[in-house]
Amino acid sequence: MTQITLPARLDRLDDVFGFVGAAMQNAGLNAKRQNNINVAVEEIFVNIAKYAYPEKEGGVTIRLSVGPSKFSVEFSDGGIPYNPLLKADPDMSLSADEREIGGLGIFMTKKLMDHVEYRYENNMNILLVQKDIDTL
C-alpha cells in the first residue's frame, strides 16, 4: 500500500497522474487498463477539487493497493458529505444537440471500473474504485 496526500486543487492533477501512473507502470498494466484507471482517477479527483471544499482549501488522500488480481484506488477527503455514485446516468440516446455533459465522468467511472464503492466514515468521504487486472 502506498499513499499520497495533497491539496484538492486542479493544478495538482498532474501530480495525481504521476503518482498513480508510476504504480500502474510497476504493475505492468496495459495501455487500455491504465487509461480506464486514469479516467476514474481524474473524475474523482476533479470532483473533490471542485466541490468538496466550497469555502476553504482542503486535502485529499489517495491510497493505492496493488494485488495479484486487483488494482485499487481509494480517495478520502474531509469535505462536505457527497456520494457521487447517486448521480443519475446521462441519457445516451439523445442527439448531439440535446446531450448534456454533466454526470458523464461518474458514468464513465462506473462503466470502466469493476467495483466502485462509497462510504462516509469519521467525517470523511471515502470512494474506492477497483479494476480487475488478472484477465487478458
Added chain:
Amino acid sequence: MEIKKTITDYTGVLTLSGRLDTVTSPKLQEALAELMSSSDKIELDFSEIGYVSSAGLRVLLLGHKNASASGKTMTLKNVLPEVMEVFEITGFLDILTII
C-alpha cells in the same frame, strides 16, 4: 498536451499530442474557436492522444456543435483504441465524425 496547427486552403488541421484532460482541454477549446473563424473543414489528428476524460469530451461535443451550427465540419482521425473505448461507452461514436 501539445497542439500543432496546419492550415491549407479551407482545411485546418490540429495535431494533438498528450492528454486531453480537465487541465488541458481549455487549450483545445481555444484552438478550435480560433480555427473555426478561418476554416470550413476542421481535422483533429488524434494519433498521439492517449487519453481523453469527460472534460475532453465536453470540448469535442462543443466543437462538433459549433461546427455543425455554422455549416462546417469537424473530423477526428487516427484515434487510438484506448481512446476509442471512451467514445464508445459514452455514445460519442454516434455523435462525432471519426474516420
